[in-house]
Amino acid sequence: MLSKLLRSRTPNDIRDAPDNSRSIAKNRLNAALSRDRYDLLSPGVVELLERDVLAAISRHLDVDSEFHEMEIRRLNDSFYLVASVRIQAMPRWAAAS
Amino acid sequence: MKGKTIVVTSGKGGVGKTTTTANIGAGLALRGHRVVVIDTDIGLRNLDVVMGLENRIVYDLVDAIEGRCKLSQAMIRDRQLQELYLIPAAQTRDKNCISAEQLTDLCHNLEQEFDYLIIDCPAGIEQGFRNAIGPAQEAIVVTTPEVSAIRDADRVIGLLEAAELHHPRLIINRIRPGMVKRGDMLDKDDIVELLAVDILGLVPADDRLITATNQGVPVIHDKKALSGMAFARIAARIDGDDVPLMDLEPKSGLMDRVRYLMGINRSEYTHA
Numbered sequence: 001m002l003s004k005l006l007r008s009r010t011p012n013d014i015r016d017a018p019d020n021s022r023s024i025a026k027n028r029l030n031a032a033l034s035r036d037r038y039d040l041l042s043p044g045v046v047e048l049l050e051r052d053v054l055a056a057i058s059r060h061l062d063v064d065s066e067f068h069e070m071e072i073r074r075l076n077d078s079f080y081l082v083a084s085v086r087i088q089a090m091p092r093w094a095a096a097s
Numbered sequence: 098m099k100g101k102t103i104v105v106t107s108g109k110g111g112v113g114k115t116t117t118t119a120n121i122g123a124g125l126a127l128r129g130h131r132v133v134v135i136d137t138d139i140g141l142r143n144l145d146v147v148m149g150l151e152n153r154i155v156y157d158l159v160d161a162i163e164g165r166c167k168l169s170q171a172m173i174r175d176r177q178l179q180e181l182y183l184i185p186a187a188q189t190r191d192k193n194c195i196s197a198e199q200l201t202d203l204c205h206n207l208e209q210e211f212d213y214l215i216i217d218c219p220a221g222i223e224q225g226f227r228n229a230i231g232p233a234q235e236a237i238v239v240t241t242p243e244v245s246a247i248r249d250a251d252r253v254i255g256l257l258e259a260a261e262l263h264h265p266r267l268i269i270n271r272i273r274p275g276m277v278k279r280g281d282m283l284d285k286d287d288i289v290e291l292l293a294v295d296i297l298g299l300v301p302a303d304d305r306l307i308t309a310t311n312q313g314v315p316v317i318h319d320k321k322a323l324s325g326m327a328f329a330r331i332a333a334r335i336d337g338d339d340v341p342l343m344d345l346e347p348k349s350g351l352m353d354r355v356r357y358l359m360g361i362n363r364s365e366y367t368h369a
Binding site for chain 1: 247252281287292
């Protein structure tokens with residue numbers, strides 16, 4: 001009876017339960033820190049990111065260096081990198097069969 | 098000789114910056130280094146009372162900066178440690194009466210004679226914070242396992258990085274191992290994951306720290322205090338020693354589990 005009680009929940013189960021106050025604190029903090037960091041995002045960082053991402057894409061695609069947009073956007077509690085890049089000419093490998 | 102200047106900061110007040118500064122200073126002095134601790138919390142000085150030196154103040158940091166005394170006259174020797182000095186903050190002025198450049202110049206002079214300068218930073222992210230981080234080559238961020246302290250730590254880490262104080266190291270203060278085990282307190286891995294920084298040390302919540310501070314003695318001098326042992330390890334790591342983190346897991350023998358299930362919270366620790 002006692003041993004059954006002792007085996008019922010291991011310390012790790014208790015510590016990692018999704019409904020305990022530690023898990024709640026962690027989830028709340030994760031969201032709050034993301035929001036804070038998003039609010040403090042500097043335009044310079046986004047510009048740097050845009051330049052690097054565009055350079056990476058250019059290794060695979062012939063892109064229009066004039067027509068592109070990039071931003072980090074928040075939707076509810078998620079964050080998205082939204083990019084729009086015009087392809088100058090579609091490469092042959094992209095054609096289906 | 099060229100000493101190293103380290104700022105102890107946190108963003109949030111009341112997480113243990115001043116206690117940490119006093120104990121790191123004492124810890125490095127116990128290891129044979131020449132150390133100065135500097136209170137930059139102008140208007141709200143406290144490092145002097147924490148170290149038990151409040152009755153010895155004649156001149157302060159602002160007096161030294163404004164030339165009313167020699168730098169050496171603003172330095173108070175510790176009661177126990179011959180090679181540990183305090184430069185107290187001014188109590189009747191405010192944070193805007195000195196600049197980061199002035200404090201940096203003062204620290205450059207001290208770095209010629211001392212191995213370590215430890216700067217106790219005021220709470221907040223305004224002028225006092227800017228002054229305190231100005232002279233530093235390294236930064237230590239103190240937090241507790243609470244949502245408010247961790248959030249402020251994240252903000253401060255961002256500001257330190259922006260000021261090119263890269264790779265600040267984190268001290269998590271007032272950990273309660275029993276609560277961590279019960280799933281009622283964030284543990285060190287949670288905090289490291291959230292803040293993405295390196296850990297410098299873990300300090301357990303400890304009644305002995307309160308009684309030591311009541312007497313104006315840094316708890317590192319109390320050989321029985323777990324928090325004192327934790328600070329000794331932190332000082333060793335700052336000094337370049339590779340010491341493992343303190344194991345703050347509560348003992349988990351059969352009787353402890355029975356006690357736990359019965360709801361009796363015993364804060365016993367094991368440590369290497």
